[in-house]
Ligand SMILES: NC(=O)c1ccc[n+]([C@@H]2O[C@H](COP(=O)([O-])OP(=O)(O)OC[C@H]3O[C@@H](n4cnc5c(N)ncnc54)[C@H](OP(=O)(O)O)[C@@H]3O)[C@@H](O)[C@H]2O)c1
């Protein structure tokens with residue numbers, strides 16, 4: 001049976017562990033993805049805090065991958081297509097809480113939860129947009145602020161560093177609020193900021209910690 005590297009939370013309150021487990025098989029209306037990149041979001045901490053429906057659970061809800069295999073009745077995607085998935089894991093499902101997420105070499109997803117990823121964007125750059133990017137983009141778009149207004153971004157983390165870029169591009173006067181000066185250069189030069197964390201990098205970090 002083929003196996004894969006994955007990062008699991010084995011039970012509520014436990015930290016993440018690098019494991020070798022069988023590659024999952026897609027069920028009805030599901031797709032097996034070969035994971036290309038998975039963003040790291042503070043929301044992943046929810047898995048450790050106990051929000052998953054069962055354990056062990058694989059975190060990671062900002063996933064971009066290639067369609068590797070179609071489960072029975074799956075018809076919406078073709079093998080080889082590049083797709084992404086965020087928290088919304090299909091009808092009634094939440095990626096990384098009710099189904100395993102993308103901190104793994106392979107992941108099974110319901111076909112309804114997937115979106116196509118355009119060729120113009122790399123997997124590493126697309127992945128964080130599937131939760132962090134979407135969240136701050138929606139907040140800016142649905143706020144009453146209009147171009148020229150002052151927008152303050154509090155905390156230049158995973159969400160904040162994208163919000164600074166979106167707000168700047170949208171024509172707002174942007175104020176970046178941080179606890180120290182270490183992110184000042186990044187906040188002022190938004191072109192320097194990139195969130196490029198990939199699954200192989202996570203594996204290397206965890207392996208180095210052993
Ligand atoms: N749809 C949603 O509603 C949604 C989606 C995704 C995430 N979230 C939530 O959004 C929050 C941010 O997520 P993230 O992935 O961006 O986390 P993150 O990368 O850890 O960034 C959080 C930032 O908050 C600031 N911060 C942390 N502790 C602070 C404190 N005690 N006082 C003031 N500032 C503090 C820090 O900014 P500085 O280092 O610049 O000081 C830090 O970089 C989390 O609570 C997450 O659960 C919500």
Ligand SMILES: [Zn+2]
Pocket residue numbers: 041042043044061131132
């Ligand atoms: Zn998230």
